[in-house]
Each structure stands twice: as C-alpha cells, then as structure tokens.
Amino acid sequence: MIPNDIAITPELIEAHGLKPDEYERILALIGRTPTFTELGIFSAMWNEHCSYKSSKKWLKTLPTTGPRVILGPGENAGVVDIGDGEAVVFKMESHNHPSYIEPYQGAATGVGGILRDVFTMGARPIAAMNALRFGAPDHSRTRHLVSGVVAGVGGYGNSFGVPTVGGEVEFHARYNGNCLVNAFAAGLLRTDGIFLSKAEGVGLPVVYLGAKTGRDGVGGATMASAEFDETIEEKRPTVQVGDPFTEKCLLEACLELMKTGAVVAIQDMGAAGLTCSAVEMGAKGNLGVTLELDQVPVREERMSAYEMMLSESQERMLMVLRPDKEAEAKEIFRKWGLDFAIVGVTTDTLRFIVNHQGETVADLPIKELGDEAPEYDRPWSPSPKLETLPASRIAEPDDYAAALSTLVGNANGGSRRWVYEQYDTLVQGNTVASPGGDAGIVRVGDAGKALAFSVDVTPRYVGADPFEGGKQAVAECWRNLTAVGAEPLASTDNLNFGNPERPEIMGQLVEAIKGIGAACEALEMPIVSGNVSLYNETSGEAILPTPAIGGVGLLDDVNARASLAFANDGDIIALIGGHGTHLGQSTYQRDILGREEGAPPPVDLAAEKRRGDFVRSLIRAGRVTAVHDLSDGGLGVALAEMAIAGARGCTVEVPAPAHATLFGEDQGRYVLTIAPDRVAGVLEDALDAGLEVAEIGKVGGESLTVEDILTISVAKLDESHENWFPNYMAGA
Amino acid sequence: MPMKSAVITFPGSNRERDMMYALELTSGIAPVSVWHADTTLPDVDLVVLPGGFSYGDYLRSGAIAARAPIMDAVRDFAEKGRLVLGVCNGFQMLTETGLLPGALMRNAGLTFVCREVMLETASTANRFTDGMARGAVWRCPVAHHDGNYFADTDTIQALEDEDRVAFRYARGTNPNGSINDIAGITNKRGNVLGMMPHPENLVDPLQGGIDGRAFFESALGTVAA
Numbered sequence: 001m002i003p004n005d006i007a008i009t010p011e012l013i014e015a016h017g018l019k020p021d022e023y024e025r026i027l028a029l030i031g032r033t034p035t036f037t038e039l040g041i042f043s044a045m046w047n048e049h050c051s052y053k054s055s056k057k058w059l060k061t062l063p064t065t066g067p068r069v070i071l072g073p074g075e076n077a078g079v080v081d082i083g084d085g086e087a088v089v090f091k092m093e094s095h096n097h098p099s100y101i102e103p104y105q106g107a108a109t110g111v112g113g114i115l116r117d118v119f120t121m122g123a124r125p126i127a128a129m130n131a132l133r134f135g136a137p138d139h140s141r142t143r144h145l146v147s148g149v150v151a152g153v154g155g156y157g158n159s160f161g162v163p164t165v166g167g168e169v170e171f172h173a174r175y176n177g178n179c180l181v182n183a184f185a186a187g188l189l190r191t192d193g194i195f196l197s198k199a200e201g202v203g204l205p206v207v208y209l210g211a212k213t214g215r216d217g218v219g220g221a222t223m224a225s226a227e228f229d230e231t232i233e234e235k236r237p238t239v240q241v242g243d244p245f246t247e248k249c250l251l252e253a254c255l256e257l258m259k260t261g262a263v264v265a266i267q268d269m270g271a272a273g274l275t276c277s278a279v280e281m282g283a284k285g286n287l288g289v290t291l292e293l294d295q296v297p298v299r300e301e302r303m304s305a306y307e308m309m310l311s312e313s314q315e316r317m318l319m320v321l322r323p324d325k326e327a328e329a330k331e332i333f334r335k336w337g338l339d340f341a342i343v344g345v346t347t348d349t350l351r352f353i354v355n356h357q358g359e360t361v362a363d364l365p366i367k368e369l370g371d372e373a374p375e376y377d378r379p380w381s382p383s384p385k386l387e388t389l390p391a392s393r394i395a396e397p398d399d400y401a402a403a404l405s406t407l408v409g410n411a412n413g414g415s416r417r418w419v420y421e422q423y424d425t426l427v428q429g430n431t432v433a434s435p436g437g438d439a440g441i442v443r444v445g446d447a448g449k450a451l452a453f454s455v456d457v458t459p460r461y462v463g464a465d466p467f468e469g470g471k472q473a474v475a476e477c478w479r480n481l482t483a484v485g486a487e488p489l490a491s492t493d494n495l496n497f498g499n500p501e502r503p504e505i506m507g508q509l510v511e512a513i514k515g516i517g518a519a520c521e522a523l524e525m526p527i528v529s530g531n532v533s534l535y536n537e538t539s540g541e542a543i544l545p546t547p548a549i550g551g552v553g554l555l556d557d558v559n560a561r562a563s564l565a566f567a568n569d570g571d572i573i574a575l576i577g578g579h580g581t582h583l584g585q586s587t588y589q590r591d592i593l594g595r596e597e598g599a600p601p602p603v604d605l606a607a608e609k610r611r612g613d614f615v616r617s618l619i620r621a622g623r624v625t626a627v628h629d630l631s632d633g634g635l636g637v638a639l640a641e642m643a644i645a646g647a648r649g650c651t652v653e654v655p656a657p658a659h660a661t662l663f664g665e666d667q668g669r670y671v672l673t674i675a676p677d678r679v680a681g682v683l684e685d686a687l688d689a690g691l692e693v694a695e696i697g698k699v700g701g702e703s704l705t706v707e708d709i710l711t712i713s714v715a716k717l718d719e720s721h722e723n724w725f726p727n728y729m730a731g732a
Numbered sequence: 733m734p735m736k737s738a739v740i741t742f743p744g745s746n747r748e749r750d751m752m753y754a755l756e757l758t759s760g761i762a763p764v765s766v767w768h769a770d771t772t773l774p775d776v777d778l779v780v781l782p783g784g785f786s787y788g789d790y791l792r793s794g795a796i797a798a799r800a801p802i803m804d805a806v807r808d809f810a811e812k813g814r815l816v817l818g819v820c821n822g823f824q825m826l827t828e829t830g831l832l833p834g835a836l837m838r839n840a841g842l843t844f845v846c847r848e849v850m851l852e853t854a855s856t857a858n859r860f861t862d863g864m865a866r867g868a869v870w871r872c873p874v875a876h877h878d879g880n881y882f883a884d885t886d887t888i889q890a891l892e893d894e895d896r897v898a899f900r901y902a903r904g905t906n907p908n909g910s911i912n913d914i915a916g917i918t919n920k921r922g923n924v925l926g927m928m929p930h931p932e933n934l935v936d937p938l939q940g941g942i943d944g945r946a947f948f949e950s951a952l953g954t955v956a957a
Contacts (some may be wrong), residue, residue, distance in 0.1 A: 244788065248746065337743060429747075537760075
C-alpha cells in the first residue's frame with residue numbers, strides 16, 4: 001500500500017499538475033508541508049477541470065437568469081420551470097480526454113456522469129444527446145474512435161434506459177489528436193422536489209451509496225487538465241469503467257429514497273470522486289466533514305487513503321441523511337442491491353478531516369479548498385479579423401448537381417443514421433421526434449406538453465471569428481428549437497478549447513464566451529449549467545475552438561409542431577430571411593473547393609429573433625406544412641434534406657449567382673412549405689412583420705430541380721446521403 | 733371483459749413503464765406491477781416480461797432473470813395455460829427459462845439496432861394474435877443488441893410446421909439476421925409468446941403511429957376474436 005508519508009518533492013508536485021506558485025499557495029494556506037494524501041486532494045480540487053481557474057472570470061459574465069430559471073450554474077445541473085409545477089433539469093459535460101484514450105469506456109462513463117448529475121437533483125432522466133467530434137476520416141485512429149465512442153454512448157444510455165434524441169457528429173483534421181465527446185442529459189422533476197448538495201446540520205451521518213470504490217480513474221480529473229503527448233498510452237489506467245446496470249439501480253434507489261424525506265443533501269461522485277463531493281457538501285453548507293475511510297466499501301485490497309480519495313469509480317453517491325430515516329434508507333438500497341455505508345459525519349469545525357487505519361491522513365480547511373483555489377486572469381490576444389469574401393471571389397462549381405450530391409453525401413453532410421440507430425431513441429415511449437430532424441422532441445406528461453432538444457456549434461466559424469462563432473452556436477441552437485415550434489427556454493454550454501496558457505487560445509475562449517453571452521442575452525436563452533474542457537491539444541496543436549451549446553425548448557401543445565419533411569405535392573416553398581450571399585467558411589468552400597477561408601457569416605441577433613418568432617407563430621397556428629432552418633450547405637442542402645425526408649421532390653428558382661444563393665450560409669434563415677390556399681396570407685404577414693420573404697418554388701415530383709441550374713433525383717440524393725457513413729465504417 | 737395483466741420489473745428493466753402504458757391504454761385496466769424478488773403472481777390473465785437489460789445482461793441476455801425468484805411462479809402460470817408475453821429482454825428470458833425453444837444471439841451486424849421494421853403477422857393460431865389479420869404487414873420499432881433468433885434445424889422445422897412463428901420481419905427489414913426472418917414465436921399450446929420488436933412503443937399517434945395497438949387489442953381480448 002502507498003504510504004502517506006512519501007516525501008513531497010518538486011517532481012511529485014509537478015506530477016500532480018500543480019505549478020510551483022500553486023504549491024506555495026498551499027503552504028501558505030495550511031502552514032506546513034502537506035501529506036501525500038493532502039497533496040492529492042489539492043491537486044484534485046485545484047486542477048482546471050474542477051476549479052475552472054482559467055475560465056471562471058469570463059464565465060461569470062454569461063447571462064444565467066430569467067423568468068423561468070429556478071437554478072442556474074453552481075449545482076449539479078440547471079433547473080428551468082416548464083409550468084404546472086414541473087421543471088426540466090439539464091446539463092452537458094465533456095469526456096474528451098478519456099474517450100481518446102479508451103473510446104468505449106470514456107464515452108460510456110461520460111454518459112453515466114451526466115445522467116448522474118441530473119438524477120442527483122431528484123429528476124428522472126428523459127432525454128440524452130451527444131456532440132461528437134473526430135479527426136479526419138482518413139486519419140489512422142478515426143474509425144476506431146468513432147466505432148468505440150458510438151458503441152460506448154449506446155452501451156450506457158441504452159441499458160440505463162434513456163432515449164437519445166439528438167446530437168452532432170463532425171469530422172475535421174483539427175481533432176486528429178483529441179476527439180470531443182460532449183454528453184447532454186435532461187430530466188424532469190416537480191419544483192417542490194429539488195435536491196441540492198448543500199449539507200445542513202451538525203453531527204449528521206454522511207452516507208456512501210452505490211458501487212464500490214476501486215483504483216479506476218485515480219487522478220482522472222488531473223489527467224483531463226493536461227495536454228497529450230506521446231506518453232498517452234500510459235494514461236489508460238486513469239480511465240474509469242462504467243456499469244450502467246448499477247447506475248440504473250442507483251437512479252431508482254435515489255428517487256425512491258428522496259420520496260421518503262430522508263435526504264438532506266446529495267452529491268454524486270464524479271471528477272475527483274470522494275474528495276470533490278465531500279468538500280462540496282461541507283463547504284456549501286458551512287460545515288466541516290470528517291471521513292472514516294475504513295468504512296468505505298472497496299472492491300480492491302490494500303487501497304491507500306490517497307487512492308480512495310482520488311478514485312473516480314463510477315455509480316457512487318454521497319448523501320447527508322436524517323438519522324431517524326437511516327434504517328429506511330438502508331432498506332431501499334438493499335432492495336436495489338447497492339452498497340450503503342456511513343462513512344463520515346458533519347461537524348462545526350470547518351475542517352475536512354480524513355481518517356484511515358487509525359491515522360489522520362488529511363486535515364484541511366474545507367472552505368479554502370474550494371474558495372481559495374487559484375483563479376487566473378490569463379493574458380489573451382484577440383483573434384485576427386479575417387476578410388469577408390464576396391461571392392464573386394469564390395469559384396462556381398463545374399457541376400451543380402454533383403456539388404449538391406457531395407454536400408449531402410460526404411463525411412460531414414451524410415446521414416448520421418449509422419450512428420443514431422445504435423442508440424435507443426424510443427425507450428420510455430415519449431419520443432415524438434427522434435434524431436435526423438432539427439430538434440428531438442419528447443412528450444411530457446398527459447397534458448399535451450413536450451420538450452425540444454438540440455445541440456449545436458460550428459467550430460470552423462468559431463475558429464475564424466470566435467465572437468461571431470460563439471454567437472452563431474447559440475443562434476443555431478435557438479433556431480433549431482424554433483424550427484420544430486418550440487419556445488427556447490435556456491441552454492447549457494460545453495466549452496472545448498486548447499491550452500489557455502497560450503494567449504491566442506485564451507483569446508478564443510474569451511471572445512467565444514462574449515459572443516455566447518451576447519446571443520443568450522438577445523435571444524433570451526440563459527445559460528443554466530455547463531462545463532469547460534481545456535488543454536485539448538496534442539503535441540502543441542489545439543483543436544478547433546468548440547463551444548457546444550445544448551438548448552431546451554418548450555412546446556405547450558405538442559400537436560402544433562413542425563418537421564422538415566416535405567409533406568404534400570403542390571405545397572409552396574418559401575424562404576424567410578433573404579437569399580444567400582456568404583460563402584466564406586461555408587461547407588461549399590471547404591468540401592467542393594478545398595479551402596477554409598474568410599470571415600464566417602455574421603449573426604444579426606435582432607433579425608434572428610424577429611424571424612424565428614414569426615416562424616414559430618406560423619407553426620403554432622398550423623399555417624405551415626414543413627419547416628427547416630438553413631445551416632451547413634445553405635438552401636441547397638436544406639431543400640435536399642427536406643426532399644429526402646419526405647421522399648418527394650421540388651422545383652425552385654433562385655437568382656444568380658447560384659453558388660451563393662444555393663450554398664451561402666447567411667444566418668437566421670428558414671425554408672417553409674405552405675398549402676397553396678394559405679400562401680398569400682403567410683407572405684402578407686411576413687411582410688407586415690418586416691421580414692424578407694420569397695416564394696421560391698413548389699413541392700412535387702421525383703427530382704430536386706433548380707431551374708436552369710440542376711436536376712437530381714431524390715432517390716440519388718438519398719443514396720448519396722445514406723451511403724457515406726456505412727461505407728466508411730465498413731472500410732470502403 | 734378485457735384481461736387483467738401484470739408486468740414484472742427486474743433490476744435493469746427499462747421498458748416496464750412503456751409496457752404498462754400500452755396495456756392500460758388498450759384494456760382500460762392498470763396492470764399490476766410485480767417485483768422480481770416476489771414469489772407469487774397476482775390473480776391476472778396475462779403476465780408480461782418487459783424489455784431492458786435485466787441485471788445488466790452481463791452474462792447471456794436474460795440468463796440471470798430466468799433464475800429470479802419470481803420465475804417459478806411464471807412457469808406455473810404458463811403451465812396452467814395462462815398467457816405469458818416476453819418482449820425483447822423478456823423474449824430472451826423465455827428462451828433462457830426453456831418456456832420457448834432456441835436462443836437470441838448477437839445481431840448479425842454486431843451493433844445495437846434501434847429502428848422501425850415491417851412485421852408480418854405470420855400466424856394467428858395462438859392466444860395472442862388470434863384477433864389479428866393473418867398475413868397483415870405492419871410497422872413496429874425494434875431496439876436490441878441480441879435479437880438474432882437461432883435454433884437447430886429440427887426445432888425450426890417444428891416451429892414452422894406447427895404454425896408457431898407468430899411474427900416475421902417483412903420486406904427485407906430483418907434487422908438482426910434471425911433465421912427465417914423470425915421476430916416472434918409461441919410455445920406449442922400458444923399461450924407463451926416471445927418477440928423482439930416493441931409494439932408497446934407504437935400505440936399512440938404521438939409515437940408516430942398506432943400500428944402496435946392491434947396486437948394488444950388481440951392479446952388482451954378487447955376485439956372480438
């Protein structure tokens with residue numbers, strides 16, 4: 001067993017990811033050399049992953065409140081009122097580093113962690129999503145990562161029994177050395193049944209519940225706060241192993257226990273396990289905590305205090321219980337076959353004391369462990385502004401039909417069916433719209449309400465202009481929720497960036513947060529929870545800045561919703577928001593011309609709101625037959641997706657230059673289809689609302705035709721769209 | 733008089749609520765919930781083993797559940813000629829208990845598959861599908877990793893000869909490579925049915941259709957047989 005009296009050397013401090021000045025801070029705080037276990041505790045509490053030391057200053061600037069927000073950032077997940085005494089609880093979190101090292105378990109435990117965050121609050125999980133980013137398809141590791149991550153996401157979520165209703169999968173060479181796995185979960189609770197991590201009351205039992213503690217994941221949070229280099233294979237033991245069956249039992253046991261009134265406080269053991277959860281419960285409640293490690297259920301022999309405190313074994317919870325309910329609580333956990341052990345007590349000393357085998361291995365000030373974590377105002381440099389390229393400087397394709405077929409049928413435009421069919425999208429029986437549309441929709445209760453979910457970001461835009469790109473991520477998420485008829489309520493952010501100690505990377509983070517803040521403010525979609533993942537770099541090369549936004553919207557009447565599939569021959573097609581002009585950073589430029597240049601399309605937030613509110617009002621009044629937002633690939637790709645989904649064609653007319661009008665990615669736009677007898681009224685109302693609207697064509701036939709430009713059969717588009725992923729995964 | 737039913741929950745079951753919803757929607761009677769550790773069944777006409785990952789399915793799917801305390805009562809119940817339905821993980825349990833022959837192997841594609849398939853009601857010579865139209869083809873979702881039905885040649889021959897293949901995947905939609913496109917089978921007496929697809933997830937227009945209702949109406953006797 002590792003002894004507790006190992007000498008603390010500069011090498012050991014560095015191996016714990018602590019900088020020399022951070023170690024000085026520890027010495028000043030406790031007035032002596034820390035023990036080995038204490039050093040481990042500090043490293044767990046003060047790493048980037050747990051302390052947000054580089055991002056905190058900027059995260060504080062985000063809008064986090066609103067009329068429906070019950071609980072913003074700071075707890076396990078945000079809570080938002082959806083009326084009738086109900087609330088939705090949600091959060092998104094990354095599991096990037098572990099997934100690159102061990103894709104199946106890394107992704108699986110990412111899903112497990114986010115589900116636990118949601119049910120720790122007292123909510124039953126009702127929906128999951130995930131945003132996945134991988135390296136170039138031809139990179140040697142990519143196929144292995146895709147296959148493992150997708151299987152891991154499915155393996156955990158399917159067994160646990162939560163429907164996966166949406167997500168993103170994207171390939172780009174900038175993720176060759178660091179894949180991104182961002183997992184989102186949402187749950188439902190009654191507003192009078194919200195559970196928090198703040199402990200209350202002195203002398204109350206601190207109870208350990210769930211799975212046993214092993215050596216898996218020791219130091220995981222510290223690993224996730226460092227860059228990768230050629231020693232990456234040595235990090236495999238820091239990845240945890242998931243057990244969705246235990247998690248499912250833990251969910252049922254926790255919800256059952258919460259109903260009894262026994263739970264004073266609850267915190268799941270996620271990053272930095274027992275350390276983080278115990279410190280958080282005590283510090284938030286202004287209480288000390290004393291832990292007796294000899295009582296911790298373990299599954300391995302001779303575990304040291306250090307290992308127990310830093311283990312990231314999954315499916316574990318810490319609770320403070322009312323002593324008179326202890327027996328009842330124990331009975332419930334027995335029923336579900338889970339471990340139940342009293343491992344500590346709350347005190348009035350504000351000390352975090354850890355005892356093991358008759359020895360006090362740690363004795364630290366509990367508040368300072370969290371509150372006195374270093375906070376940095378890291379130097380940052382603004383990203384250089386790129387030139388806005390006029391369409392006239394971007395070449396037209398030789399063959400428009402071939403270009404469209406490529407854009408809907410390549411690595412980033414092809415159908416994600418191969419991925420989402422490995423996820424149970426239907427379990428719980430409430431899925432109204434499964435993956436493949438603009439947003440997933442899940443029914444809530446019997447009164448006709450539903451929630452919509454979407455996760456979005458366009459990293460190449462953020463890379464080209466972090467501020468506009470940050471705005472665009474929020475705007476696109478808001479637009480996708482709007483496009484199904486939902487009222488966007490709030491969002492969660494998962495900020496994936498490189499090494500913040502480099503000013504240009506810190507600049508991306510700062511400017512993206514500013515953009516996100518501006519858009520959340522203007523679109524009234526506050527951030528209620530989130531996660532920051534930094535140091536996504538390998539051998540000095542950073543990922544594209546990827547601030548993923550997960551949004552939740554409300555449908556008061558689930559029957560007043562829209563889908564993107566063309567519904568009826570003869571319906572009129574209208575474009576809201578004007579014809580496309582902007583090809584800089586477009587998928588057309590990237591995938592057809594092989595260049596990623598210029599400024600991304602700017603987002604006019606006021607116009608975005610006006611147009612979206614109008615489109616939503618049409619959907620809610622039942623005046624449209626299909627709706628799709630325009631994003632990657634512009635109008636051309638949107639029409640193709642609508643045609644494929646509806647298995648029927650269309651004929652449209654667009655002004656020149658056709659490459660800009662068909663593939664331009666100007667923001668804040670929607671395609672609608674309208675029954676012929678309602679067209680005049682809709683167009684008139686759009687004009688009255690001050691919106692740019694154009695009638696561009698008609699649904700029908702077996703081909704997608706753009707007059708004088710291209711004709712391609714829907715069957716051919718469908719084939720192109722569906723084939724890329726299975727062919728790629730088969731190694732073709 | 734519609735049937736009374738019970739749904740057994742095992743640790744790791746995750747479609748027990750979906751099943752209860754479909755049963756109540758069809759029969760108007762709320763099913764009784766039974767815990768795996770119980771040893772007796774309530775006085776009902778139909779017992780359902782629902783979908784999910786009982787005990788995590790870390791051994792063979794359904795293998796541990798087949799040895800759960802409640803299973804002796806389920807066996808007795810079936811022997812008395814009353815109705816036992818197993819869906820997905822429930823089908824796997826029924827083969828593991830020996831109430832139905834054969835086994836559910838890993839899908840031919842080796843991955844979990846959740847999608848809509850077309851099902852043919854291949855037989856109506858049993859107590860579940862006797863109110864359905866023989867040969868009818870309907871939409872139904874599947875969601876499983878181990879749904880590839882297999883049995884030895886004699887068993888398959890017997891199932892076919894005795895008209896015990898209740899459901900087949902139709903129109904090339906077999907998602908798992910099962911032999912003879914088998915999606916569901918019954919025992920000899922026709923009172924035990926196991927099927928991989930999830931009709932309980934297609935009983936409400938909001939779920940995208942109500943094709944699954946005909947099955948429940950027939951099984952629960954809410955339509956004239």
